[in-house]
Amino acid sequence: MPRLSLFKPEKGNDFNFIDRNVGEMFQVGGTDAYIHKYISPNNQGDTNDITQPQRTGDTQNELAIQDMLFLENRDRKYDSDVYHTRVIYNVSDIDFDLSQFGLFLQNDQLFMTFHIRDIVEALGRKIMAGDVIELPHLKDDYSLDTNDTETLKRYYVVDDVARAAEGFSKTWWPHLYRVRVKGITDAQEFRDILGNKDENTHQKTRDKDLEINEAIVDQAEQDAPKSGYNTKQLYVMPTEEDGRVALVTVDSDVNTDTGHLSVDKIFANPQTNGYIEGYLTGDGIPANGETFTASTKFPRNPVEGMFVLRTDYSPNRLFRFDGRRFVKIEDNVRQTMTNTDTRETQKTGFINNTNATTLADGSSTTPERVALSKLLKPKADN
DSSP: OOOOOSOOSSOOHHHHHHHHHHHHHHHHHOEEEEEEEEEEEOOOOSOSOTTSOOOOGGGOSTTOOSBTTTTBOOSEEEEEEEEEEEEEEOOOOOOEEOSSSSOEETTOEEEEEEEHHHHHHHHSSOOOTTOEEEOGGGOBOOOSOTTOOSOBOOEEEEEEEEEOGGGBOTTSOBOEEEEEEEEOOSOGGGHHHHOOTTSOOSSOOHHHHHHHHHHHHHHHHHHOSBSSOOOTTOOOOOBOTTSOBOEEEEEOSOOTTTSSOSOEEEEOOOSSOGGGOOTTOOOSOOGGGOOEEEESSOOSSOOTTOEEEETTSSSOEEEEEOSSSEEEEEEOOOOBSSOOTTOOSHIIIIITOOOEEEOTTSSOEEESOOOHHHHSOOOOOO
């Protein structure tokens, strides 16, 4: 008599019997799930970036990686067909964790269970990370937006797939997949499913997010139009080298403007910024609202005490003539907080440099911004 053993090296009648019963359990007690099958990254065309190769033919499949540097598939291509299957999962309430700073979801991910044979027969392969699951029973038929004429759908993206521990039968063969999923956002990865920004889709929050972000930026620009600290409203008392107040003239004539002052005093302009000098306070404007000249060169016949703002410096530099030389007062280091091309910073002028230089032959150009990896190439050591 042969030894008794529940395990058999082949998937025979015992396995098929248990698998049919497991599949029937999903048909009876499971809910519908629509699978949006991930195919491959979109073809990006010819690129000069080695880390983002062009994917065509056999290399354009679900195993391809779009960005080899960041290991991302941002532009994903999904099958236009939607695949139907059954799924079982535990429904739980979505609660916010208020025990720490910020707003966090305690259970923003779900664990779903699929029948292995059903999902493989439906998709033609096993379910994988990147596939999107739509649950029709979670549709919201009552939108707060009166312009919505369709129901709001609920999508989840697959993060991880493994065999479920409870899916192993007495014959030691697995029957279930345990899939970890989380809700999708209106991101670039799911543009094939949610539609483009110009289409009238109801899953997108991108336009509303951009509107909120622009409003925040506009308010921030009003509250803090420039970086650093504004010192225009502060007065700097001009002083001599020994610390005395620097006066130009003092007369005893009656001030016709006020009528009650018997002495007019004219102070010299300050030689330094004094106590208002500090971190990110330079704005290229002399203290106390003194007049200045903006130019790309110094005047021929300067007058002692005059201010000159050299606009050919980056950042612009303010000088004061002391009778013998032009003394540096400050640099205009206060810049707008919004990242635009008009900012005169190292980031805008160097890192974001998009200019091209025409070579001596006059027929070819080369970009001024070149990556060090392309500029400094190692030579072969023979």
